[in-house]
Amino acid sequence: MISSGDINIQNFQSLIENYEAALKEVTGDLDDVQAEQKALKRALHENSQLRDELGRVYVDITKCEVEHTYKESDLVENLKKQLHTVIEEKEQAVKLWQNAASTVELLESELRIFHENTEGFIPKNQLTQLKNSYEAKLNELQDTVVRTKVKLEETINLKSKELQIKDKEIIGSLQSQDNTFKIIKNLEDEILNLQQRLNDSNGNKEKLEKDVRLKNEEIDALKLKVKECKAKVSEALQVVEAALNEKDAALLREAEAKEETARFSQTLTEFIEETDLKIRNIQSDHETRVEQMRQALEASQELVRVKEMEIETYVKKCAILENQIEDFRKNRTYVDDGGTSKILVLEKNLENTFQKLVSAFFAFLTPIFSYFQRSRIFSSSLKWRT
Incomplete structure (x- = not known):
């Protein structure tokens, strides 16, 4: 005959088995939630990158003063608002995941306590209360998991739609950005050409100023040389006058020297002939x-x-x-x-x-x-x- 204690033990074992199966199911659901959370994180990271890219696009667009500035600014503001909404939804999903993780940790701690206390006797009323509490917590956890799944599915669907819309908007923005970049590139080329022409003009100006300074210095030097030449010409005229006065005497001395040289040459010739x-x-x-x-x-x-x-x-x-x-x-x-x-x-x-x-x-x-x-x-x- 089977006693009531054996029945309670069997019921408790079946309860534990059910609890373990439910725990495994919850763990699998948590793994799925974590995988979905990782996918959501990747989507949020991509959204963050898109936000940064849109921010850079916005900064580049605001720097260019063109006709479509106002429309592009509105588009960027709308994108910012949408990104802000996405960030808020991400924070809510993170909070839900944190709550689920804390619940799982609490269940694991209670399970460890339960395993530690299975060696002693557990009364039926406590076991019933424990079972009821576990069932309530499991139900709450299941409800939480279901709500989380639904919320995640809704969030993923919504984000997918928003991402599709944002992709289209980004493609349009990129096209506008390409046009804007082309305009900016043309303006930069024109600015560089103007800057080059300005630099060339400044260089030519400096060169001309330098040439003018050099020419002025040369003119001053020539003026000084002209004065010196005038003074030297005056001195030369005086010297020429003195030389003209001495020219006759020099010519006379030269004639005498030539005659003396001729006499010496004649004498030398005669002496050489006589010697020969x-x-x-x-x-x-x-x-x-x-x-x-x-x-x-x-x-x-x-x-x-x-x-x-x-x-x-x-x-x-x-x-x-x-x-x-x-x-x-x-x-x-x-x-x-x-x-x-x-x-x-x-x-x-x-x-x-x-x-x-x-x-x-x-x-x-x-x-x-x-x-x-x-x-x-x-x-x-x-x-x-x-």
Whole structure:
């Protein structure tokens, strides 16, 4: 027989299983909500980027002063209002998601408490109250999830429609922006051209001013040079006058110098001609004397040969006499005074003969050597002069 405690435990287990299934379903729903929330965040982020882009477009459009400024400003204001509405709806959706997240955290904390307290005994009335509270909270959570889903679907549909409308408006704005950019580009090009022309004009102006300053400086310098030239011309006139006064004297001195130079040239020419004549005469005389000396030298050489022959003859005679004297000395048995005197006389005669021969030979050679010496000195001086 099954007791009431077993029945309560079975009911409690089935309740827990139901609770866990509901919790899983809620967790799955929360995951779906989180995924939808992420998609919503991406949509909001894209809306934020579009808002920033529209803000930049608005800033660019407000800078350009054209005819359609008023209409584009109204369009931007409408877009700003719509973006503000979208932001408010996003904040509401975030609040709903935060509430759902806090509810889930509360349920998870209670579930942890429940698991911690399952080991002890739970009375039936408390279990009933707990079940009822869980069911109420689950119902509230389900209602919240349903409302959140409906709200998210409505928000997504609304935002999709708004985004489509905004896309169309943005496309139109971009077309207007392209036209505006083209106008701005043309204006910028014209401004750059005007600025370039202005810079060129300023550069030409500065260049002309610089040229004018340089020309003025050159004019002042020329004026100063003209004054200096006038002063120099005056001084030059005075110098010319003095030079004209001295010109005659200078011409006279120049004529005298030319005459003196001519005289010197004539004298030098005559001296050169006279010197050349003397040199030619000396050369002719030298050649004649050389020829005479050659002939005399040949005669002297012939005479030397004759004298050499005579010397050889005298040498032979001297040798014969010496031999005779030697033989006489060897062969004599006695020597008297008369024989001694004859020998002495013979030796003295031999010595005198030899001295005469040597003196005659040197007397013959001395004038020849002196003549050759004078000829060498004369030739050296002649070469030096030429």
